Amino acid sequence: MIKTRIGDLIGIEYPIFQGGMAWVSTGELVAAVSESGGLGIIGSGQAPADWLRQEVRKVKAITKKPYGVNVMLMSPFLDEVMQVILEERVPVITTGAGNPGKYVPKLKEVGTKVIPVVASVALARRLEKVGVDALIAEGMESGGHIGEIGTFPLVPQVVDAVKIPVVAAGGIMDGRGLVAALALGAEGVQMGTRFMCAEECTIPTHIKERIIKAKDRATVITGQSTGHPVRCLDNRFTREFARYEREGMPAAEIDKLGVGRLRLAFVDGDMENGSIMAGQIAGAVKRIEPVAHIIQDIMQSAEREIERLSARFSEGRT
Numbered sequence: 001m002i003k004t005r006i007g008d009l010i011g012i013e014y015p016i017f018q019g020g021m022a023w024v025s026t027g028e029l030v031a032a033v034s035e036s037g038g039l040g041i042i043g044s045g046q047a048p049a050d051w052l053r054q055e056v057r058k059v060k061a062i063t064k065k066p067y068g069v070n071v072m073l074m075s076p077f078l079d080e081v082m083q084v085i086l087e088e089r090v091p092v093i094t095t096g097a098g099n100p101g102k103y104v105p106k107l108k109e110v111g112t113k114v115i116p117v118v119a120s121v122a123l124a125r126r127l128e129k130v131g132v133d134a135l136i137a138e139g140m141e142s143g144g145h146i147g148e149i150g151t152f153p154l155v156p157q158v159v160d161a162v163k164i165p166v167v168a169a170g171g172i173m174d175g176r177g178l179v180a181a182l183a184l185g186a187e188g189v190q191m192g193t194r195f196m197c198a199e200e201c202t203i204p205t206h207i208k209e210r211i212i213k214a215k216d217r218a219t220v221i222t223g224q225s226t227g228h229p230v231r232c233l234d235n236r237f238t239r240e241f242a243r244y245e246r247e248g249m250p251a252a253e254i255d256k257l258g259v260g261r262l263r264l265a266f267v268d269g270d271m272e273n274g275s276i277m278a279g280q281i282a283g284a285v286k287r288i289e290p291v292a293h294i295i296q297d298i299m300q301s302a303e304r305e306i307e308r309l310s311a312r313f314s315e316g317r318t
Contacts, residue, residue, distance in 0.1 A: 020070020027058030119147025175301025
């Protein structure tokens with residue numbers, strides 16, 4: 001059994017977070033992850049507050065275990081979303097695209113743990129000072145909006161810079177990744193791409209199959225010229241986006257190209273014109289399987305890796 005501070009902080013059996021992916025992390029997936037011993041996280045994205053309340057109550061109806069909500073701090077519905085979180089007493093929130101500091105006191109009043117996603121040491125230090133409970137250090141290998149630093153360089157630097165627990169994210173999908181993250185000083189992992197191929201995930205099956213067929217170089221980064229880089233699977237949309245960037249289209253106009261593309265992929269199932277946000281680890285995802293199998297596989301393979309490494313080190317000392 002792998003025990004860390006993050007498990008004790010939140011009350012979860014395994015130090016595994018399922019990333020809060022907009023239009024992907026709905027109540028069905030989230031409840032399955034939490035019920036299986038990890039932390040399921042609803043991806044609120046830019047959805048309105050009534051949608052979030054519906055998904056929160058869906059999770060509550062299925063499991064009594066801890067769950068979370070990912071909040072994009074640039075959402076046009078931010079204040080309403082935060083009000084739902086307070087009213088529903090959501091156990092955990094993760095945040096992205098900003099500083100949640102002004103909301104922290106009220107969240108703590110209702111017992112909500114606040115765990116922002118960070119892509120730099122400077123932001124990690126700043127957020128620790130405003131009283132957050134833990135951090136997710138996310139490397140550029142992850143799907144969706146990314147920073148500039150890889151997981152391996154980022155995680156140990158964040159761990160060394162703060163005293164609160166750190167969760168590693170970006171390029172992780174199995175027990176080997178969990179053990180590597182623990183070796184870097186993290187106390188848990190967050191993964192999204194593998195959970196996209198869970199049976200309980202509601203995205204279209206042919207999108208899951210697209211992920212499974214992905215190779216190691218299947219993802220590309222768009223939006224670097226706008227200052228909002230995003231990692232997705234390569235398709236007609238990403239190639240069109242890249243062409244407009246090369247031609248020098250103004251950043252504001254390029255950003256408009258992405259509006260609604262995530263929903264187009266994950267709800268409408270358009271593989272070529274939608275934005276299929278996925279991480280570089282997509283090439284290692286090989287099957288659609290139940291959430292419970294995914295989590296057990298991660299933990300069992302982690303224990304095998306720890307035993308293998310321990311045996312190797314023991315041999316080296318003899």
